[in-house]
Amino acid sequence: MSDLLDPTNDYVFKRLFAEAPDLLLALINDLRPDLPDIASVEVLNPNIEPSELSGKYIILDVLARDGEGHCYNVEIQVRRYGAWHKRGLFYLARTLGTQLDAGEDYHYLRASVGLHLLDFDLFTTTDDERQQAVWRFEMRDEHQPDVTLGNILQMNLIELNKADRLGLPPGPLLDWITFFKHWQEELTMAKIAHEPVQKAMNRIRQLSADEEARRLAFVRERALRDEISLLNDAKREGREEVARSIILKTKMDDAEIADLTGLTEQEVMQLRTELKQ
Numbered sequence: 272m273s274d275l276l277d278p279t280n281d282y283v284f285k286r287l288f289a290e291a292p293d294l295l296l297a298l299i300n301d302l303r304p305d306l307p308d309i310a311s312v313e314v315l316n317p318n319i320e321p322s323e324l325s326g327k328y329i330i331l332d333v334l335a336r337d338g339e340g341h342c343y344n345v346e347i348q349v350r351r352y353g354a355w356h357k358r359g360l361f362y363l364a365r366t367l368g369t370q371l372d373a374g375e376d377y378h379y380l381r382a383s384v385g386l387h388l389l390d391f392d393l394f395t396t397t398d399d400e401r402q403q404a405v406w407r408f409e410m411r412d413e414h415q416p417d418v419t420l421g422n423i424l425q426m427n428l429i430e431l432n433k434a435d436r437l438g439l440p441p442g443p444l445l446d447w448i449t450f451f452k453h454w455q456e457e458l459t460m461a462k463i464a465h466e467p468v469q470k471a472m473n474r475i476r477q478l479s480a481d482e483e484a485r486r487l488a489f490v491r492e493r494a495l496r497d498e499i500s501l502l503n504d505a506k507r508e509g510r511e512e513v514a515r516s517i518i519l520k521t522k523m524d525d526a527e528i529a530d531l532t533g534l535t536e537q538e539v540m541q542l543r544t545e546l547k548q
Contacts, residue, residue, distance in 0.1 A: 276485065295314065313336050341381045348390065454475060
């Protein structure tokens with residue numbers, strides 16, 4: 272099963288769920304097991320534009336609306352960056368704000384729901400290691416969390432790696448987490464009886480057998496790698512500028528500067544040599 276496409280690739284993720292609304296419906300319901308199930312869902316952005324595949328800082332998401340008019344932004348994220356949560360809140364609020372035309376009654380406003388699968392640990396662990404991987408953020412009072420303005424703005428986060436480490440009670444949510452983390456493990460996936468997850472595995476096999484889908488998944492993966500490289504280059508340039516300033520203004524040795532900036536001693540030595548030329 273090593274040749275299967277990775278469902279955490281956001282191109283694959285979007286193909287998987289935007290082209291199969293029944294799977295998207297099951298995913299939304301299973302990721303929020305304590306809330307009432309929705310009965311139907313319509314995908315609002317089923318297409319993937321060529322520019323989106325190679326675009327930098329773009330996350331391919333699935334926008335959907337259920338039969339009651341509530342809107343959902345469903346996406347998987349493999350890269351952690353500083354303002355990601357602000358981005359999520361911005362699009363969540365924009366989805367809410369664009370529901371009504373001028374003069375329409377606020378009574379008709381429906382919920383705007385974010386569902387974010389994170390393939391990284393968002394809340395870093397300390398003493399008790401924050402024994403939680405499934406989160407829901409709503410409008411609640413700080414001192415009396417039972418007092419709420421409702422869930423019309425709702426952001427759901429699932430830290431996949433942490434959920435996989437900590438383990439969850441058996442059920443559909445655990446089955447989906449197992450799918451996203453262990454899709455390549457045939458014996459593990461064979462033990463999952465949850466029908467939507469089995470359908471998702473079949474969809475992955477079908478996409479993996481499609482040469483064009485494989486090519487586009489590679490294009491997307493390459494764009495994401497290029498993005499990471501650009502970010503790392505920018506960070507390195509910043510560290511080098513700090514190191515140059517320290518070399519010029521202090522008498523710190525190479526080891527101290529390396530420890531402070533995150534560069535290697537060899538890199539600091541090279542910068543010192545360049546500054547003497």
